Amino acid sequence: xxxxxxxxFAVPLLLVISLLAFxxxxxxxxxPFDRERAHASPEVERxxxxxxxxxxxxxxxxxxxxxxxxxxSPDGSLHHVSGxxxxxxxxxxxxxxxxxxxxIIAQGLPVSLLLGAVAFGFAMGLGLPIGFWTAxxxxxxxxxIGSFFTILVVCIPAFVIAPMLILGFxxxxxxxPVGLWETPWHVILPSAGLGMMFVGKIARIFxxxxxxxxxxxxxxxxxxxxxxxxxxxxxxxxxxxxxxxVSYAGPMLADLLTGSFVIESIFQIPGIGVFLVNSSxxxxxxxxxxxxxxxxxxxxxxxxxxxxxxxxLDPRVKYE
Amino acid sequence: xxxARPHLSPAQQAWRRFRRHRPAIVSAWFLAxxxxxxxxxxxxxxxxxxxxxxxxxxxxxxxxxxxxxxxxHWFGTDLHGRDVxxxxxxxxxxxxxxxxVGALVSLVIGVLWGAIAGYTGGRTDAVMMRFVDVLYSLxxxxxxxxxxxxxxxxxxxxxxxxxxxxxxxNLRVVLLFVGLxxxxxxxxxxxxxxxxxxxxxxxxxxxxxxxxxxxxxxxARHIIPNIFGIAITYLALTMPAxxxxxxxxxxxxxxxxxxxxxxxxLVAEGVTQINPIRIYWWLIAFPGAVLVSTLLALNFLGDxxxxxxxxxxxx
Numbered sequence: 001x002x003x004x005x006x007x008x009f010a011v012p013l014l015l016v017i018s019l020l021a022f023x024x025x026x027x028x029x030x031x032p033f034d035r036e037r038a039h040a041s042p043e044v045e046r047x048x049x050x051x052x053x054x055x056x057x058x059x060x061x062x063x064x065x066x067x068x069x070x071x072x073s074p075d076g077s078l079h080h081v082s083g084x085x086x087x088x089x090x091x092x093x094x095x096x097x098x099x100x101x102x103x104i105i106a107q108g109l110p111v112s113l114l115l116g117a118v119a120f121g122f123a124m125g126l127g128l129p130i131g132f133w134t135a136x137x138x139x140x141x142x143x144x145i146g147s148f149f150t151i152l153v154v155c156i157p158a159f160v161i162a163p164m165l166i167l168g169f170x171x172x173x174x175x176x177p178v179g180l181w182e183t184p185w186h187v188i189l190p191s192a193g194l195g196m197m198f199v200g201k202i203a204r205i206f207x208x209x210x211x212x213x214x215x216x217x218x219x220x221x222x223x224x225x226x227x228x229x230x231x232x233x234x235x236x237x238x239x240x241x242x243x244x245x246v247s248y249a250g251p252m253l254a255d256l257l258t259g260s261f262v263i264e265s266i267f268q269i270p271g272i273g274v275f276l277v278n279s280s281x282x283x284x285x286x287x288x289x290x291x292x293x294x295x296x297x298x299x300x301x302x303x304x305x306x307x308x309x310x311x312x313l314d315p316r317v318k319y320e
Numbered sequence: 321x322x323x324a325r326p327h328l329s330p331a332q333q334a335w336r337r338f339r340r341h342r343p344a345i346v347s348a349w350f351l352a353x354x355x356x357x358x359x360x361x362x363x364x365x366x367x368x369x370x371x372x373x374x375x376x377x378x379x380x381x382x383x384x385x386x387x388x389x390x391x392x393h394w395f396g397t398d399l400h401g402r403d404v405x406x407x408x409x410x411x412x413x414x415x416x417x418x419x420x421v422g423a424l425v426s427l428v429i430g431v432l433w434g435a436i437a438g439y440t441g442g443r444t445d446a447v448m449m450r451f452v453d454v455l456y457s458l459x460x461x462x463x464x465x466x467x468x469x470x471x472x473x474x475x476x477x478x479x480x481x482x483x484x485x486x487x488x489x490n491l492r493v494v495l496l497f498v499g500l501x502x503x504x505x506x507x508x509x510x511x512x513x514x515x516x517x518x519x520x521x522x523x524x525x526x527x528x529x530x531x532x533x534x535x536x537x538x539x540a541r542h543i544i545p546n547i548f549g550i551a552i553t554y555l556a557l558t559m560p561a562x563x564x565x566x567x568x569x570x571x572x573x574x575x576x577x578x579x580x581x582x583x584x585x586l587v588a589e590g591v592t593q594i595n596p597i598r599i600y601w602w603l604i605a606f607p608g609a610v611l612v613s614t615l616l617a618l619n620f621l622g623d624x625x626x627x628x629x630x631x632x633x634x635x
Contacts, residue, residue: 016454024463028470155615157564159571159584160608163591167601171594258459262568266591277572280465288462296457
């Protein structure tokens with residue numbers, strides 16, 4: 001019941017997000033055709049604006065975008081204007097004029113999904129063990145070294161680590177290829193560059209969660225039973241200690257899967273992260289709103305998955 | 321029975337705890353040194369003679385293109401033979417300034433928004449916090465870029481800039497302050513609201529209300545001072561986030577414009593020089609390292625403040 005209500009609540013949320021993104025673009029001075037390399041003649045620009053229905057009032061554009069617009073035909077009868085968001089049509093890009101937004105997403109999203117998923121695996125695969133290890137060795141030198149490493153990694157932005165990875169692994173030692181997106185070898189460096197910062201975040205959150213869980217009563221009870229410290233953490237504290245990681249992992253995965261402009265542009269990867277930035281630079285309203293909705297949908301679904309995972313991990317959690 | 325320790329105010333207690341947090345103290349010293357260096361470097365250039373200034377002035381072009389780090393150029397030189405060390409120090413001005421002012425802007429918006437929502441309660445609170453929720457689920461990057469590009473255009477065509485073009489760079493920096501502050505206040509607003517919700521039911525606030533104090537008096541007199549610790553902690557933690565954001569935007573070319581530089585534009589210039597034949601690692605490594613150490617120091621400082629004000633264990 002709870003989850004059904006959450007899903008129903010997502011619909012107005014998505015509407016509000018699409019409206020906000022739409023209004024944001026429309027409120028800005030200037031139009032999508034101001035930055036053409038050669039300025040179009042007034043005649044051409046008028047035709048372009050008409051082709052994209054930019055000459056209509058804003059509310060009409062928005063209803064047309066949603067697919068909730070009815071127009072009167074010459075014979076006087078109302079008919080529904082085809083297309084629109086409710087029919088799964090995100091509209092046409094005003095910048096990349098031969099492509100619909102659906103095309104762009106269909107081409108770029110699989111690439112970004114793969115990159116993001118591998119980066120997610122990298123962050124979890126390295127972050128969880130480091131977090132566990134620093135929690136188990138808390139207060140000792142292993143903890144200090146591990147914790148310093150994790151906070152250091154959190155502070156290294158992708159646009160610093162990615163070029164260094166290229167300079168080191170691709171150009172100096174010539175171990176891994178870059179610049180194309182063909183073999184599995186091409187995936188390694190970009191996803192490492194993308195996931196590196198999250199290794200640190202996951203490790204820090206997991207360590208904190210483990211330490212908090214280690215103070216709860218059922219862990220004390222297990223300790224009183226005479227379990228060793230490792231067994232204690234592995235068998236009992238992990239289930240609770242991993243909860244903060246789970247709730248962080250939802251938004252993080254949404255970020256990773258929608259691509260990263262920095263990584264995609266440095267490594268020349270044809271994902272959708274590049275479009276997220278370029279569409280905003282070009283005031284390309286349909287593409288902006290489409291990508292914002294994609295991100296929001298991912299975020300909503302993943303947050304729902306997080307809540308669902310909570311009920312599996314922690315038997316005390318119940319949603320009404 | 322008497323307690324031998326002198327009575328300490330909350331601020332004094334916080335200061336005592338802060339001093340015991342060694343990474344935070346080391347970070348504070350690091351940041352102070354960096355700041356001093358940034359401020360004194362122009363003076364050095366002037367005092368140490370024309371030869372020194374000619375070698376190190378950040379905008380001085382020379383024939384020594386791409387020389388690796390050496391005794392004359394500690395961080396090497398770039399495409400135009402400019403001294404990278406000087407450029408990093410001059411870039412620090414922009415990066416640090418944007419970090420501090422942007423964080424202050426986000427502090428003001430966040431505290432006001434959170435305090436008003438939490439204190440008023442009811443429907444106002446619900447509407448204000450739903451608004452925050454919606455902004456949370458928009459990719460901020462879109463918001464920032466649309467804001468910066470279009471307002472950047474407005475600045476370019478405004479009559480101030482048309483009459484004195486030198487003003488454009490400064491106005492863009494102001495735009496960065498506002499833009500970055502305007503997208504970084506969400507977490508602050510949520511935390512402050514939570515605090516205010518718990519504060520407004522405390523006896524001393526109720527007493528003040530019973531005595532007939534007006535809401536703005538209670539906010540200014542009782543609520544705001546009591547969220548000072550939390551606000552200052554999150555200020556320290558927002559600063560690295562904003563510095564990072566600024567360097568990312570400058571990396572995209574949306575931040576400060578040349579010849580001004582920030583750490584982000586310096587790294588971006590280094591990235592454009594990546595080629596398979598020659599490796600100019602110092603163009604990325606040194607600005608990157610200074611950026612990373614500053615972020616690290618600010619994070620440690622934030623951790624120290626959090627422990628000092630005991631933010632987590634408060635109700």
